[in-house]
Every structure is written in structure tokens, then in C-alpha cells.
Amino acid sequence: MSIDAKKLAQRLNRHAPKNAQIRLVAEKPFGPQLTVRTWNLANGLRVHVVPDDSAPVAAFQTWLRVGSRDETPGKTGLAHFFEHLMFKGTPSHPQGELDKLLEGVGAETNAATWTDWTHYYETLPAAQLPLAITLEADRMQYLALDTEQLDSEREVVISERRDRVEDDVEGMTSEVLFRQAFREHPYGWPTIGWMADIESYTVEDCLRFYRQYYAPNNATVVVVGEVDEPILLGLIQEAYGGMRRSRIRRPARAAEPPQTRARRKRLRFPTHAEKVAIGLRSPGLGDPDWVPFAVLNDILFGGRSSRMIRRLVLQDELVTECWGALTPFGEPGLMEMGADLREGVTAERVETILWEEIGRLHREGVSERELLKSQSRLELGVLTSLETAGGKAEQIGFDDTVVGDPTASFARLDAYRAVTLDDLRHIAGTYLRRRSSTTVLVRPTAGSQR
Incomplete structure (x- = not known):
């Protein structure tokens, strides 16, 4: 109209x-x-x-x-x-x-x-x-x-x-x-x-x-x-129109200092099998690095042909599920990756393999085929989210609130299409570093294993 x-x-x-x-x-x-x-x-x-x-x-x-x-x-x-x-x-x-x-x-x-x-x-x-x-x-x-x-x-x-x-x-x-x-x-x-x-x-x-x-x-x-x-x-x-403005005084937010040493935490929980979760520092949603990082995350964890699922779920059969996700926060957040282990498998063993695969990524890089596949998956995800009136409204409200642009989903779509192999090498070298990782290892409490 x-x-x-x-x-x-x-x-x-x-x-x-x-x-x-x-x-x-x-x-x-x-x-x-x-x-x-x-x-x-x-x-x-x-x-x-x-x-x-x-x-x-x-x-x-x-x-x-x-x-x-x-x-x-x-x-x-x-x-x-x-x-x-x-x-x-x-x-x-x-x-x-x-x-x-x-x-x-x-x-x-x-x-x-x-x-x-x-x-x-x-x-x-x-x-x-x-x-x-x-x-x-x-x-x-x-x-x-x-x-x-x-x-x-x-x-x-x-x-x-x-x-x-x-x-x-x-x-x-x-x-x-x-x-x-x-x-x-x-x-x-x-x-x-x-x-x-x-x-x-x-x-x-x-x-x-x-x-x-x-x-x-x-x-x-x-x-x-x-x-x-x-x-x-x-x-x-x-x-x-009858509402009045508020005087908004947001509390001061402390900036998170750079992390220079790996952190580890062990938990006991009443669960049948062990579990591992790792967090790596990631940029905020509005940072130019966020989109290529999302592509790299998809190459590692997106679907059954991704590197981590192929290795841990299909090839070695050590875990029932593994995942990776990038927080869509306004300020720097985390790339989370983790796995639910099969009974009898130790969290340390799976943790070692996660870092082995990241090491292989550093050495060998990513193939053009992997890049194109993940770009297509992410493009489909954006377009699918915009199919309904509710989906469109949610993306507009989210992007306006977090990055200040109600049309950012289409800029993100263009950015996915423009990611290069050099971009992925930059992301891997900048963010996939063990010294800035946080790891949580979960073991079953006594008597909770079958």
C-alpha cells in the first residue's frame, strides 16, 4: 500500500x-x-x-x-x-x-x-x-x-x-x-x-x-x-498515547575481562551418563565476525554430515547427541558446544576428541563444499523463519531490539552468502582457542548409573 x-x-x-x-x-x-x-x-x-x-x-x-x-x-x-x-x-x-x-x-x-x-x-x-x-x-x-x-x-x-x-x-x-x-x-x-x-x-x-x-x-x-x-x-x-515516558536508569554493566587461561568445573549430578559442555568466547550479534562464526559452527555441528556429529555420533559412537550454538546476544557471548555421552564413556575422552577436531580444522581448514552446504542451510533457516506473519514480526522485533535494525535479517542473509574460506580461517584463529575456553564435566552421582 x-x-x-x-x-x-x-x-x-x-x-x-x-x-x-x-x-x-x-x-x-x-x-x-x-x-x-x-x-x-x-x-x-x-x-x-x-x-x-x-x-x-x-x-x-x-x-x-x-x-x-x-x-x-x-x-x-x-x-x-x-x-x-x-x-x-x-x-x-x-x-x-x-x-x-x-x-x-x-x-x-x-x-x-x-x-x-x-x-x-x-x-x-x-x-x-x-x-x-x-x-x-x-x-x-x-x-x-x-x-x-x-x-x-x-x-x-x-x-x-x-x-x-x-x-x-x-x-x-x-x-x-x-x-x-x-x-x-x-x-x-x-x-x-x-x-x-x-x-x-x-x-x-x-x-x-x-x-x-x-x-x-x-x-x-x-x-x-x-x-x-x-x-x-x-x-x-x-x-x-496517554502513556508518559519513564526515566530509565539502567545499572552499569561491568565489561567481562579477556580470558587468558582455560577454566574447568566438575559436577556431580543424578544422571545415567557423563556429559561435557565447553564455552568459547564469541562476538555480539552486531559484530561482523558473528556471521562467519555461525557458518563455522554449522560446519562443525549442523546436521548429520557435520564434522562433530560424523565423528562422535556416527563413527566413534561415543555420544547420543552433540551440539554447538552461538549466542545471539547484543554483547559478546559464547559459542556453546557439548555432548550427551553413552554410558561408560568418560567426559575427558569426548573432550579430547572435540579439541582434536578443532585442531584438524586449524591445520586443514574448511572445504568449499562444506562452506556452500552450511551457507545453504543457514539461508534456508532465515527464509523459513520469515514464512509467517508471526515469524516476520518476531524477526523484526528481535533485530530492532538487539542490533537496532528491523531489517537486519536480510543483511544477515547477504552476509551468510558472502562468507569466504579466509573468513573462516580468521574465525578459527581468533576464537577457537583452548586458553579462552570454559569446560564443565558432569559425572553421575553414586548409584545413579544403571
Whole structure:
């Protein structure tokens, strides 16, 4: 849809209050056929709109620029905890009504929190978009919160932590790995928070967090689908225009010092077989090194023909599963690699083979065939993630929040295609170094082996 942005803004602003005044700040292609337009309200709310009439559906997403890295010692996990509290209701829509109303119109809704962001989303019939706008704006302004609700949700999160971390070998291993790798930066504490911190939250803690971070100047709304843009923007002005900016004071984040010596940690856990996890320092998502590092990670761990899976799973049959992943964090993170071992296999043996394969990579490099295969796999992954309205909205909101560019997925796609063998040699020499690694070795507790 072609629009005259200046005339549209003038019409929308004619009777709008000061905080709701709107202006177009950017218009960029989103792939070969779509356009993303970015509008700002005077109160700081950012709105990305992608009209797409390929299906009569719409995705409405809210991205908050707050995650676990914005917390403070003693109050870890608040961002995740608050994601739970946002479903507790408002005076206009008591607890349970949001889900009931959205389910009644066939909507899908949920939320998520990680290190750099918090994210709420709905995918629903396009005609029901006004309902999503009303409900999201309402809980962003008028959340009802008291001690009883806080204590009730605290028990839910405590149970979640026990299930996903304290009683789960993968969760515990990952938590220990990040704690050992990041001794200064808040990426070293878990998004769900430490148990003692979860147990200590007060209503005042939560309200302070809400007032500071759940503000229009810390939020981005993304709408993708069959929408009438002028009507949509008018609804957003009406729903969000009464909100005031917050004075956001983020805690100072300590930079993680360079790691010059390998770190190791041994764990005992009630599991049937041993486990190994290794973390290597990696660049932030916006760093030019991130894309070639992702390609190299795929060559090592992407699919059954990758080097590590061929060696450890298929050839030597030492592990039931192995994996590698690059954190998509805004600041430098980790390349995680690890394996679930077969019974009777030692973690040290598998650790040795992981480093043998990395050594072979340093000596022999990567073949052109391996590079092309991984480029194709990663390209397919990006394009598949953009097939639906919800997928498009999620990628726009994520990239805008983490790297400041709502169209970064297409720049990343071009960058994947441009990676060279020299780029991979640079990544291997810069990041795949044992002296900057962190290793966690897990052994079964007495009596837990079969």
C-alpha cells in the first residue's frame, strides 16, 4: 500500500494529544516484496508496520528493551518474573480474562524473556487486531499487583527453576557454564534468577521495575499482516498515547575481562551418563565476525554430515547427541558446544576428541563444499523463519531490539552468502582457542548409573 506519510501524520495528529503525536522515521524494504515503516509516538513508543495481505491474519508483538542483563545482584530474575506477572490482570481485565478473550477469537498468545529483551505476542485473525491492541496497552499501563498475586507467582517460578535447572542436568550444566565463563558481566547469571533472589522479591521491587521498564520509550510494537495502516496507527495512538515516558536508569554493566587461561568445573549430578559442555568466547550479534562464526559452527555441528556429529555420533559412537550454538546476544557471548555421552564413556575422552577436531580444522581448514552446504542451510533457516506473519514480526522485533535494525535479517542473509574460506580461517584463529575456553564435566552421582 502506497501512502503519503506526511499527510497521514498530519491527519492522525489533528486531534491527538501531545504524547500521541506520530511521525514516520524510516521506510525500508523488507525482502523483495514487503516494506517496513517505522513510526514514533512523541512519548517514545516505536511502531514497525509491515502490511502483508498474503493471508487474513495479523501478528501483534510488543518488545521491551529489558532482560536479565539489566538486573542487579540480589534481584536477578526480575525480568523473567515480571513476564509471569503480566498475565495477572488489570482492573479492566481481571486475571484470566486476557487469555479467555484471545482464545475466544482463535488467537495464539505467549511471552518470552532472555538476556537482552522481553517479548509478548499475539497472532490472530486480522479483524481482531483491535482486541490485541486494547489488551496489550491496558496491561502495559494498569497492571494489578498485590502481595497475594506475587506470592502465588513466586511459587510457580520456584517450581519452574527446580524443574528446568536444579532437577535437570542440561539446565544445571548450562547455568554453571555461563557462571564460570562470565564472572563480571550479568550474562553470567541465569535469566530465571538465583533461587535466593526469587524468594526475596517484594511488591515494591516489582512495581519499581514495572514503572521504569514498561514504558513507551522502552518499547517497540511490531504489526505484520493484513492491516489498514491509517486505522491501525489511529488505534495505537488512542491506546498508547496517554502513556508518559519513564526515566530509565539502567545499572552499569561491568565489561567481562579477556580470558587468558582455560577454566574447568566438575559436577556431580543424578544422571545415567557423563556429559561435557565447553564455552568459547564469541562476538555480539552486531559484530561482523558473528556471521562467519555461525557458518563455522554449522560446519562443525549442523546436521548429520557435520564434522562433530560424523565423528562422535556416527563413527566413534561415543555420544547420543552433540551440539554447538552461538549466542545471539547484543554483547559478546559464547559459542556453546557439548555432548550427551553413552554410558561408560568418560567426559575427558569426548573432550579430547572435540579439541582434536578443532585442531584438524586449524591445520586443514574448511572445504568449499562444506562452506556452500552450511551457507545453504543457514539461508534456508532465515527464509523459513520469515514464512509467517508471526515469524516476520518476531524477526523484526528481535533485530530492532538487539542490533537496532528491523531489517537486519536480510543483511544477515547477504552476509551468510558472502562468507569466504579466509573468513573462516580468521574465525578459527581468533576464537577457537583452548586458553579462552570454559569446560564443565558432569559425572553421575553414586548409584545413579544403571
